[in-house]
Amino acid sequence: MSAEQTTSAVTSLVLPDWAIVSDKRRAHIQRVVALLERWAGELSLPDAERQAWIDAGRWHDALRDADEPTLRAATGDTERPYGMLHGPAAASRLAAEGESRQAVLDAIRWHTVGSLEWDQVGRALYMADFLEPGRTFMQADRAFLADGVSGAFDAVFRQVVRLRIEWTIREGKGLAPETVTLWNHVR
Known part of the structure; x- marks a missing residue:
């Protein structure tokens, strides 16, 4: 990564040349990074x-707007739902380019489903991706949780895992095995 790509200022968000993101996605990434910087x-x-x-925040959705054939080719995964492939694809691309911080790669790879193996980087990204203020649901509740991260990191993380599981079930989607394992560990 170049020095320019490691710039952390939200106003000058620089993504990798291979990123495939819409303006809406770029705005989401900026809000996630702003939360992570704040915390x-x-x-x-x-x-x-x-x-x-x-x-981790800057790169987590770098391939979120890539099409399904691109993501399946990048990951070799023919089983997972298409919406879960952008994290693994971005992590693989970053690793191929020399990113060696395993915590960053794991955070990006598993940010949609969670991982029992995460350290604080992965947990922070998981929370920021859910709590960023641009999302339109449960705004007051999510803002309250976001404000509590620095004082009760683990408790807020547990609550975010629970809320994400509840949303997944409410939407009629299946739970990834990694999500179930994470919940069984934090509950």
Whole structure:
């Protein structure tokens, strides 16, 4: 990654050349990064960890608007629903380009379903992706949770996992095995 690509200022969001994102998706990414930057500041994270949070947020949806054949070819996955492939595809691409921070790659790879193996980077991204203020549902509840991350990180994470599972079930979608495993661990 170039020095320009590691810029963390939300106003100058720089994505990889291979990113496939609409303007709407870019705005979502900017809101996710803004939350991650805010929480990292509130938690007084060391610079390297702060940058890992920001990079995970910046790259998590880099291929969200890619078409299904592109994502299936990038991942080799013929089983998972199309909407779950953009994280693994982006993580694979980043690794191929030399990204070596496993926590960042795992956060991106599993941000749609969750992972029991995550450290704080993955958990922070999972929360920010759900709690970013541009989403139109449960705005007051989600804002309350977002405001509580720095004071009760683990408790808010557990609540976000629960809310995401409830939404998935309400929408009639299946739960990924990783999501069930994560819930059984945090409940």
